[in-house]
Amino acid sequence: MTCAPYSPGLHLILDLFGAEALTESERLETTLTEAARRAGASxxxxxxxxFSGGGVTGMVLLAESHISIHTWPEMDFAAVDIFMCGAAKPEAARDWIEACLRPKRVVVHRIARGAVQLNQASQPSL
Structure with missing residues (x-):
């Protein structure tokens, strides 16, 4: 009997530098909504x-959690959170967001939320 890691969700934190559309609320909403769909999320x-200074804040609420963005065009920077659980594929959402916003540089932090070691014969009790 072996133990395998289990995590109910994956949280990707993206720092986007030099991305496009940092002031375009509608384009950002369309991009993040489509990213969720491409990830298989609901x-x-x-x-x-x-905001009057040009920045945008936005949230796509998912049955599987959320995708959010906060932009600082004056710093040429956007902070994106992609948190998904279940069968959703957060990496697919990341790929779509990066393809649409075309950042010059991306820093990614991957966090396995609620990670525990499970006996492979047992089910998670969350």
Whole structure:
């Protein structure tokens, strides 16, 4: 009997430097919504807001968790969170976001949320 790691969700934290569309609320909403669909996630709601300084904050609420973005165009920077559980594929969402926003540089942090060691014969009790 062996133990295998189990995580109910994967959280990708992306720092995007030099990305496009940092002031375009509608384009960002379309990009993140499509990213969720390409990841196999179910979109429940979206909320995006452009600020007078040009930045945008937005959230795509998913049955599997969320994708969010916060932009600072004056710094040529965007912070993106992709957190998904179940069969959703957060890496597919990441790929789509990067393809659409075309950042010059990306820093990625991967966090296995709630990671535990499980006996392969048992099921997670969360």
């Amino acid at each position: 979109v429940l709601a979206t909320q995006f807001r452009a």
